[in-house]
Every structure is written in C-alpha cells, then in structure tokens.
Amino acid sequence: MPIKKTAKAGPKPVASDAPVIEEVGETATLRLKDLIDKVVVISGAKKKDAKSVVDAMLRVLGDALAAGENLILPPLGRLHVNRTKQLVSGDVMIVKLKRTDAGKGRAKARQETLAAHKE
Numbered sequence: 671m672p673i674k675k676t677a678k679a680g681p682k683p684v685a686s687d688a689p690v691i692e693e694v695g696e697t698a699t700l701r702l703k704d705l706i707d708k709v710v711v712i713s714g715a716k717k718k719d720a721k722s723v724v725d726a727m728l729r730v731l732g733d734a735l736a737a738g739e740n741l742i743l744p745p746l747g748r749l750h751v752n753r754t755k756q757l758v759s760g761d762v763m764i765v766k767l768k769r770t771d772a773g774k775g776r777a778k779a780r781q782e783t784l785a786a787h788k789e
Contacts, residue, residue: 702728735763 702724709720734741741749747769755762 735765736761 706717706721706724709715709724710717713720715723731741735749735751738751738754740751743749747767750766750768751763752766753764
C-alpha cells in the first residue's frame, strides 16, 4: 500500500490583536560621554558631579545584572536577565527589557526638554 504524503501545516496566522514587534534598523550608539552630557543638560548638574553619579549608577546596575537581579527602573522599564554565558572575553547576558507606554511618554517629554535646552 503506498504511503500518502500530507502537506505540513504552514505557519499559523497571527491574531489581529497580537502585539506588533517592530524591526529595529541601524541605531545610533549612546556612549558614556554622550550620556553624561545629556544628564547634565536635563538635570542642570555640573559635569563633574554628573560624571561621578552616572559612573556609580552604571556600576550598581552592572553588579545587579551580574547577580541575576531583576531591575524595575521607571521610566526605563523592567529588565530581566534571561540567560548568561561566560566567555574568555567577558560575560554575555541576554536581557529582556519591557517598557510601558507611560515610559515612552516620559521619554518623549525628555526629548522635548532636550530640544528646548538646545535652542
């Protein structure tokens, strides 16, 4: 008796209410110097003071991520370490960042503040 081949089911259709994931193209890179400059503009702090605070903050965040802690940092969002891999050149962390619409709104307000300061 010959064997009947059945067609494999193709990908399931996506529900219309499913979240849309946007493709991220080339993006600009925010370097430490640029971050410090933006903090100075937004906060009005002296650059020397902002640099020490930003350095300390990044050290604390890096230590927390290395320890596998979940971070809840509005307006940035919620950060969760999914996986880590130790390489000779350093640790690789795969993290998930969840941002809410409120966080995006605050980011837009900050961009407007930056634009106003530049004028």
